[in-house]
Amino acid sequence: MTEYAEKRAVISGAGQSDVGRRLHRDPLDLTLDACVAAIDDAGLTTADIDGIATYPGPMDTPPGFSGSGVVDVQDALRLNLNWYTGGLDLPGQLGSVIDACLAVACDLATHVLCFRSVYEGSAQGEGGRAAVMPGGGGRGSFRAGSFMQWVLPFAAPSAATWIAMFAQRHFHEFGTTEEQLAQIALNARRNAGLNPKAIYRDPMTMDDYLAARMISTPLRLYDCDVPCDGGTAVIVSRADTVADLRKPPIQVEAVGTAIHGRPSWDQFDDLTTMACRDAGAQLWTRTDLKPSDVQLAEMYDGFSFITMAWLEAMGFCGRGESGPFVEGGQRIALDGELPLNTNGGQLSAGRLHGYGFLHEACVQLWGEAGDRQVPGGPEVGVAAAGGGPLAGVLLLTQRR
């Protein structure tokens, strides 16, 4: 098989700040906590870091969406950079990490600090979701342009409603049920109970799930992730630097970045799946491993249905079969055949926006996950992020 470039990249360290519903701390403070922790975890110093990659780069709106940009972190840590990138037009949040893999693979950088931080919890304040909606809640001179003009005039400002329509179509075509969808949220909550940093840790039953208020059919409250404050960072290093690192790094085995349909929430060809369909299929063309080799999956759950779409996209089950696949929840539990979202995901551990999944995959593959550690020393994991037209995925290995 072709020696794809991403195989020359490893993840050498990971770090995370405090995570909370509303920490009311400076977002750069959270970002730097994560970055310094990741650099230390790799056994490196700031003098070794010569690259930065981040998502989405500096943004003032929506409030709390971007905790820091490249410039903030470079200057705060006084880094000398050979390569950097930060932006929104990427294959999902982890597209920035995939960029870093390519940068080290072609010798533009040696150790790239990748980060994502949010303070959406604090930014909401007491105003709830309405406080951070596009258009600032609507009144005034704001007029919707670009894609938002096709949804905001119809009182559909939230991805909750957009994803709900994908879920509804999936229910219609494949007979997927609310109780099946619930398993994504119930599994996340069960795992969050074992994660001391998770935001929602109290046990949740099917009755609790079904009794929660409807947001946008068929999505209920617990199908929606929880805005939070926190920062996450990983270090992507060139594979031949292993002797300089504190611990055996995690190998990047393959990545997926494709989108072959229209890049849109409502014009995509198949409304039962998303860009993840193409990113997932592409990934499996770049490795000899198979879906059956994967021992844990950390896959985006901004809304529960997105994880269902990723399960199908990654070939863990067939098209339209995610409902029966998660039925009952045993298969995706920590001791099941495909442990899923082992830290509680964004649904229960907090919306760290994509990077949380990669962090958790690394922690699990290093065997550092404490009470929620997947048993048996897992060696192959998936970290996937993005919903709708956004999708980026990494296949990771830790050979012992």
Add this chain to the structure above:
Amino acid sequence: MSDHEVPFRILPRVIDLNRHFWTGGEDGELRFLRCQDDGTYVHPPSPRCPNCLGKNVSPEDVSGRATVVTYSINHQQWMPGPEVPYVVAIVEIVEQEGVRLTTNIVNCDVHAVRIGMPVRVVFEEHADGDERVWIPLFEPMKTDGEQ
């Protein structure tokens, strides 16, 4: 929408490229850009036909008939706007597969909406400063006897 007050809506920023869409309702017409060379409807509007890449695109009326591709009954009050619950739907115009609009289904019970339901456009007029825009919403097609 004549029997009650028009709800608040965030309005689109009208520019040359989208004006035909947001003002067609003045004439009761749903309009899309259409390639005059190969007949492709182009939405969202773009200066070129995505099929032949030609620049010969101009607005044309369509029938206003469409089919519900998917929908959601929205219960969350995200912002000032229509009273909850209301239906957000993606509809596909009958003229061309894959040309879709996100919209609201109105003039029917929210629980009556189904995937595959035939619908037709109705317009909600909004003043925007000195200009006006017409938001295209959809309602169920009446049975033959009622048309």
